[in-house]
Amino acid sequence: MPRNGTSKLEVTVAMQRRAQIMRAVMACIAEEGLERTTMRNVAERAGVSTGALGYYFKSKMEMVDAALLEASRQYMERFYRQDAERGRWSLDRLVEIFLARENADAGFVLRMIEVGLHDTELRGIHDWMIETGRARIEESLRAGAEQGRFRADVDPKLAAALLHGVLIWWGSELASNATTQDLARQVGKLALGLLENPQQPGSMEDRRRAPMTGSLARATTVATIRELLRSDERLSAKAADALSDAFERLYMAFQVSDGVVNGASGSE
Helix, strand or coil: CCCCCCCHHHHHHHHHHHHHHHHHHHHHHHHHCCCCCCHHHHHHHHCCCHHHHHHHCCCHHHHHHHHHHHHHHHHHHHHCCCCCCCHHHHHHHHHHHHCCCCCHHHHHHHHHHHHHCCCHHHHHHHHHHHHHHHHHHHHHHHHHHHHCCECCCCCHHHHHHHHHHHHHHHHHHHHCCCCCHHHHHHHHHHHHHHCECCCCCCCHHHHHHCCCCHHHHHHHHHHHHHHHHHHCCCCCHHHHHHHHHHHHHHHHHHHHHCCCCCCCCCCC
């Protein structure tokens, strides 16, 4: 029993409720923006009363500051964690996870970076997020260059700024529904691929030279045609999807008749 008379159970419940509120703050800001986020709608999303929310935070700014710190911690842990392979895992996963439409943490970070451009009170947090993100990417690029995966003839600081800028821009496009997740991820992977050492086995250059076969070739062809149809301004979204589905069915039928899907090509 703690000296102040608070039980361990009460402390655990309080910590869980605070974490629940933090998730609600991040979700509200990611979806509605900072200005439209209020303590009332945060309380509603968290499933607590405004009085209970006031017990933890005395003002909206105090609540936002706490959420920023929590989001930053989660952001770094999820997207920049280094494993045994260090840069190889981290940057690949960064592109894949950050440009996921369902990634609420990334949406929150993007909103706060955007707000920090115009809000002097949040400028420090904005600069810290940018600098920390670039520094983590640079660290992974340097490690990858030492291992031979990434090019050693490119300034890692500038390369990190390039990749970070690609992620922030396309993440913003994705968050505002101005692009598709497929296109955003393709651009992110392209930026990362351009930094690869062309002499490294398995690099983007090797993949570019090698003929695509089996499921990879089918998925790439179908995805490319679907993206082209969806980007055609003359077609409605419904018509583009209908044509895409028709193409996929015809393409798959051709693949089956040619023996590829059933493995006759020997590629699967």
